[in-house]
Amino acid sequence: MGRLNPLVGLILPAIFLVLWWYITDIAHLLPVNQFPTPGRVWNTGLQLFNNGELFRHITVSLGRVLAGFAIGAVIALLLGTLVGLFRPVERLADPFLQALRNVPSLAWVPFLLLWMGIDEPPKITLIAIGAFFPVYLNLVSGIRQTDRKLVEVGYIFGLKPFALIYRIVLPAALPYLLAGLRIGLGQAWLFLVAAELIASTRGLGFMLIDAENSSRPDIMLVAIITLAVLGKLCDWLLQLAERWLLRWTDTFKGR
Amino acid sequence: MSSLLTIEGVSKSFSGSQIFNDLNLAVEAGEIISLVGKSGCGKSTLLRLVAGLDPVHAGQVRVNDLPITAPGRQVGLMFQEPRLFPWLNVRDNVAFGLSPARKSSKDNVVAGLLEEVDLTDSAKLLPRQLSGGMAQRVALARALAGEPEVLLLDEPFSALDAFTRMRLQDLVLKVWHDYRPTMLLVTHDIEEALYLSDRVVVLGEKPAGVQEIIEVKLPRPRNRNDVQLLELRGQLLAELS
Ligand SMILES: Nc1ncnc2c1ncn2[C@@H]1O[C@H](COP(=O)(O)OP(=O)(O)O)[C@@H](O)[C@H]1O
Numbered sequence A: 001m002g003r004l005n006p007l008v009g010l011i012l013p014a015i016f017l018v019l020w021w022y023i024t025d026i027a028h029l030l031p032v033n034q035f036p037t038p039g040r041v042w043n044t045g046l047q048l049f050n051n052g053e054l055f056r057h058i059t060v061s062l063g064r065v066l067a068g069f070a071i072g073a074v075i076a077l078l079l080g081t082l083v084g085l086f087r088p089v090e091r092l093a094d095p096f097l098q099a100l101r102n103v104p105s106l107a108w109v110p111f112l113l114l115w116m117g118i119d120e121p122p123k124i125t126l127i128a129i130g131a132f133f134p135v136y137l138n139l140v141s142g143i144r145q146t147d148r149k150l151v152e153v154g155y156i157f158g159l160k161p162f163a164l165i166y167r168i169v170l171p172a173a174l175p176y177l178l179a180g181l182r183i184g185l186g187q188a189w190l191f192l193v194a195a196e197l198i199a200s201t202r203g204l205g206f207m208l209i210d211a212e213n214s215s216r217p218d219i220m221l222v223a224i225i226t227l228a229v230l231g232k233l234c235d236w237l238l239q240l241a242e243r244w245l246l247r248w249t250d251t252f253k254g255r
Numbered sequence B: 001m002s003s004l005l006t007i008e009g010v011s012k013s014f015s016g017s018q019i020f021n022d023l024n025l026a027v028e029a030g031e032i033i034s035l036v037g038k039s040g041c042g043k044s045t046l047l048r049l050v051a052g053l054d055p056v057h058a059g060q061v062r063v064n065d066l067p068i069t070a071p072g073r074q075v076g077l078m079f080q081e082p083r084l085f086p087w088l089n090v091r092d093n094v095a096f097g098l099s100p101a102r103k104s105s106k107d108n109v110v111a112g113l114l115e116e117v118d119l120t121d122s123a124k125l126l127p128r129q130l131s132g133g134m135a136q137r138v139a140l141a142r143a144l145a146g147e148p149e150v151l152l153l154d155e156p157f158s159a160l161d162a163f164t165r166m167r168l169q170d171l172v173l174k175v176w177h178d179y180r181p182t183m184l185l186v187t188h189d190i191e192e193a194l195y196l197s198d199r200v201v202v203l204g205e206k207p208a209g210v211q212e213i214i215e216v217k218l219p220r221p222r223n224r225n226d227v228q229l230l231e232l233r234g235q236l237l238a239e240l241s
């Protein structure tokens, strides 16, 4: 395959849009009050955009995602580094973390609400939990994949343990860490909606619940499309960073 | 006065298979030693023991009368494979080897080394963009950048064409002239061993010890076609077959 214009990624959404438009607006195969037409959703979206409501929800949700993601990722970076580097720490901490990982996300919600109230802290905590595990797991396996031969070069040049970590082990684990960060950010959005669906008065998740209560599927779709676009945008930014940071890798990049 | 590097009664085995049994060798300060022997006889293993990367099972390796228990800057090793850091370009890979004392004049030293190994134009390339021979030259430059007291080179020129190989042999001699490291060099190339070293050490079959030591008492710079070298060459070949 030659180099394709990245815009080909828009072909599928375009087909989807046309199908949606055809089914709802032309063929009338679905009841409009349950499944609004693209035009209706566009107008609603425009309205919400113009009166600033959409923007308000986006800012709140984005703030929560970034805060939760940052907290979860930083803790994962610290813990993952320790667990990856030191077997005793792994024996100590890993079983407990693996058990926590297997708790379904929603199981945390009642507990966090009870413990932290219904404000920002429980939401950000939930998002941080969601972001933590992919970053942690990927970083640990990345550190463990570090080529022993390169570590030996560090020994030969007399690197102190700390220098060994940041000059050899962490760069070698970087591809894994970045993959973990991308998955973690996706998880953060997932957990955001879980948090906002249950207890909030602002944010895209709240928009969904509120629209359900007032039977406004058009607003729901605006929220869903916004989530999709924001999620994609965030991932795209990380992907750009990844491409730049990993330009040294010599891996199969697909045909 | 005792030798700079002493390998005394060293034994080593890997999971039941014994590689060395009671190996002894004393190397004087500033001496260049070539290690030759059949593939798999333990040449790389011996360098790892001297570098302190692997533990000995019996005996001792001493540098300046102090036993080697862990790797350190005093002993430098150029591995048999280039082992470049894939995330660093050529220049930064070479700079990685600099001893703390040379860090202040980093740019000059690295530029000088790149010049010597003929990689000035490739300074910005990443390891994935290098040929085998280029990678080996980077690894050599990185090892030289450390200016260790004991310099261990494991088949440093194996991936190079004959012409480059001769040039880099002379580079190693020049470095040796400049700061007189004690050198242990593994090679498969008998001419190379005789051209470079003061003594050629032949390792025997497993469990290996020193089978033979051939002294090359010729002043440097040597003529590669010296009749005495050719004579020693015959002697060495007989020893190896
Ligand atoms: N880490 C190891 N574990 C087990 N066996 C090893 C290891 N390293 C080397 N050996 C064995 O030790 C022997 C000597 O290896 P090596 O020193 O690499 O030989 P040479 O460099 O002379 O070709 C070989 O038989 C090899 O299989």
Ligand SMILES: [Mg+2]
Residues within 6 Å of the ligand: B043, B044, B045, B080, B154
């Ligand atoms: Mg070898």
